[in-house]
Amino acid sequence: MSDDLVLLGIVGAPHGVRGEVRIKTFTGDPLAIGEYGPLLDERGRSFExxxxxxxxxxxxxxxxxxxxxxEAEALNGVKLHVERSRLPEAEDEDEFLQADLIGCAVTDAEGGVLGEVRAVANYGAGDLLDIELTDGRSVLMPFTKAFAPRIDIAARRIEVAPPVGLFEVDDDK
Structure with missing residues (x-):
């Protein structure tokens, strides 16, 4: 799939018998998903x-x-994307897409590379950065200003102040 596509939502279960579907949205305003025009799935199909x-x-x-x-049941699990060029410009420098975080280097305050962001997850309590450390381990870190105080999307770099012990090796395992 093209890096030019941004995930806006995922179709869920049908709602009723007339073809309506539930959609989990990733837009700031959930209702805005209907304002982007035709959306694309991974196979290039268009949905309006x-x-x-x-x-x-x-x-x-x-x-x-x-x-x-x-017909609605057949769409369950379909991921709906929009071309990045159709998204509005960010209003301030602290605004960015989660997709822009993936692949960013994770560094400490001195600039030492700790790892790389592999994904952004949210299990209901807030966003988490899935970071692959330089030793190959993977950790989940809360994505908050306290733990990620500086984000430079242009430089593809996130400076972190992780919770104590998060990046340490557990020798008991």
Whole structure:
């Protein structure tokens, strides 16, 4: 898949019998997913959201051409992307896409390389950086200003002040 595509949401289970689907969105405003125009999946298929409304932890959407529960079920798990060029410009320097963090070097305050960001995860309590350390181990670090005080996307570098012991080897294992 092209690096030019940014994940905006993932289609979930159907909602009702008329083809509506639940979508977990990754947009600042969940309802904004309907404002980007046609969205693409990994296979290059195009999807147009005709209507979207809020639900508890997702949005419920009607996708053009999907009119039955069976058609909606077939879309379960489809990842919806938009071309990066169609995204609005960042309003300030502290605003960036999670996708921009992947591949950034993770350094200490002196500039020593500790590892590289492999993914950004969120299991409900906030964003976590999945960092592959230089020794090959992987750790999850809370992605907060306290633990990642300086982010330089242009330089592909994140300076961290990790929680005590996070990067240390556990010799008991």
């Amino acid at each position: 959201i005709e209507d979207v409304r809020p639900a508890k932890e997702v949005v419920v959407a009607r996708i053009k051409g999907v009119t039955s529960r069976e």
